[in-house]
Amino acid sequence: MDNEYLTVTALTQYLKKKFDYDPFLGKVYLTGEISNYRYRGNSHQYFSIKDDNSKISAIMFKSAFAKVKFQPEEGMKVLVTGRISLYERSGSYQIYVNHMEPDGVGQLYQAYEQLKNKLSKEGLFNATKKRLPKYPKRIAVVTSPSGAVIRDIITTTRRRYPIAQIVLYPAVVQGQEAAKSIADQIEQVNHDGNFDTLIIGRGGGSIEDLWPFNEEIVARAIYDSQIPIISSVGHETDTTIADLVADVRAATPTAAAELAVPVLTDEINNINEYYARIVNAFNNSIAIKRQGLNKLNQSYIFKQPERLYEAYLQQLDGLSNNLNTIMKDKINNSNKLLTDYSYRLKINSPMQSLIDARKSVDVNLENIIRSMQTILSDKKGNMQKMVSSLEHLSPLKTMSRGYAYVTSTDSQKVIKKVDEVNNNDEIKLNFIDGSAYAEVKSVDKKEQ
Template identity: 85%
Template sequence: MDNEYLTVTALTQYLKKKFDFDPFLGKIYLTGEISNYRYRGNSHQYFSIKDDNAKISAVMFKSAFAKVKFQPEEGMKVLVTGRISLYERSGSYQIYVNHMEPDGVGQLYQAYEQLKNKLSKEGLFNAPKKSLPKYPKRIAVVTSPSGAVIRDIITTTRRRYPIAQIVLYPAVVQGQEAADSIAAQIKQVNADGNFDTLIIGRGGGSIEDLWPFNEEIVARTIYDSEIPIISSVGHETDTTIADLVADVRAATPTAAAELAVPVLTEEINKINNFYARIINAFNNKLVIKQQRLNKLKQSYIFKQPERLYEAYLQQVDNLSNNLLNFMKDKINHNSKILTDYSYRLKINSPLQTVKDYEKKVDNNFNNTVRAMKNILSDKSNAMQKTVSSLEHLSPLKTMSRGYAYVTSENNQKVIKKVSEVHKDDEIKFNFIDGSAYAKVKSVHQKENNYNVRRN
């Protein structure tokens, strides 16, 4: 009974084979709106295709998506080609897209408009344009070496301005490799340097033929160029991204050469005309200056130059006299001031004042000496009186009359009372001319007028 039940894997594999071997599902042409789209850089793209009533999951692998010329957007109506199959892990069917283009608008035109809007927002079209040099010496041309473009540019340049040098940088201008080739050659021209102008271009063609000049890499390389670029791509009615980014756009290669160089004969004629105008202007200027010189020669300044100084000489004499009188007055005034100050100084001479102060100093000195002597005498007499009083009170004078004082032998303390002495104590008798030592044999103390003996 269990053999009648299928596993989910077996059923899914069976359904997948049904999808894969169905001839009607091997190549499907489908139209609808893009839904749930989120761009994944350098990876596979996952989204949905839907209409008003249904939706199908879609997968576009990286290799197929790289061939898409426009950028898919959410809600964009597209035409897709692919196959229908079943994704076993989720059990859902989906379309594997291998080609996609906008519905109702050509794929290349859609890509053109998207890149144009992108670069416009970044400011590549509105950036300040570099000016073309009026008299270029070397012109680089990036184009096909076998096309009519280089021949037209060379022919026109040689006819108009043969002294300019044309250097061809051959590039592929059509096909898958064209954009990289054009960008590489533009970079090479800038790296080589020493070029005044750069022309890029090719002949007319369909939008597919001109598409390399609509690639982003070419547009950004033109924008980064240090050399001013003239773009000459297609015919006048065809406008490429390169035309919009370039510094100058030319309708044809011949027009590009005409913009790049002037007409040598016209420039020579201009130089001759300028030369003639300069000569005429110089001659006219010379005539005017000569007339002015002749007029000046007739002036008294050159015929009688001494008249120029007559007024100045008289003015110098007047100023000299005024200066002399001023100096005399100044000297007389200062002389009077000096005399006045000399008289006042003589009257108020400090010599007598100095002499008076010298006398005062001498008197003060003598008075000070006398006062010091008197003070010294008084102090000497007072000291003698004090010494005499001290002699009367001196114990030495008392001892000279036969008195002595006793001290303890142990601590040299003066013994004033008999109570301070004990039997067998060693005592010292201090006389005026020396001392004597003794040992106490017995002590007698007075008490209430009676003698008490202490053994």
């Protein structure tokens, strides 16, 4: 009877074979909205496809997801292709997605808009554009070596500015390897250095043909370039990510060459015109200077140079006379002051004042000596009285009459009361001429 029951594993394996062998489930075309999507970097992607009534789990392995040109988002309506099978561990069926693209909008256009928004937020389009040098010596061109782009650029450059050197950096401009090839060559041009301008481009084509110039790796290589870049991709109506990041955009390769170099004959004509204008301006300046020189030569300064300083000589004489007069007046005034001060000094001679002051000092000195002697005598008398008073109060005076004071033998503390000693305590008796040690035999306290 037990043989009639299947294990869960056996049932699940049976159902999985049903899914795998069903020809209608081997390749399923499904449309719906992405749900429960969370991007997992460099890993398999797990999400759901749902419509208004139902939902199916989906898995897209990283090898298949790497071919997706846009970034899936929650709620995005998509078209997916894959097979239906059963996941044995959970017993749930799911779709294994091999291909996915937006529903209603082309996959490449969706990827273009997503990358455009991403780079715009990072500021790659609004960064300060580098200026093209007006007279480039060496121009690097990153394009296909066999296309018409390089021929148009060379032809236009040779016609307009043949002294510029064109260096081709061949790159694949179409297909899956094109984006990396273009980015590598841009980096190589910057690494080689010694270039004034860099042109990247290819001819027109569909969005698929132009797609390498919409890849992020190319956009970042253009942004990181230290050399000014002219982008010439497709036709005037086609705008790629490379056009938006580049320093200058040209509608065609011919236009790119025209932007990169001036017309040599026009520049030579401009130089000749500037030269003629400089010569004329220089000749006019010389003529004006010569007229000024002739006018100066006719001046009295050169014909009668002594007239130049006649007025200064007269002014010098006047100033000399004024100086002499002022010095004489100052000397006379100084002599008068000196005579006046000498007379006043004789009248107010300090000698008598000095004699009077010396007498006053002698008198004051005698008064000070007498005062000091009186004060000293008074101080001695007071000191003798105080010494006599101290002798009367001195404990030595009392001890000389037969008194002594008692101290503890260990702490040397003076014992004042009978409460401070006990039987058998050793005490010290201090006399005027020495001390004696004793032992307490008994304590007899007065009654209060």
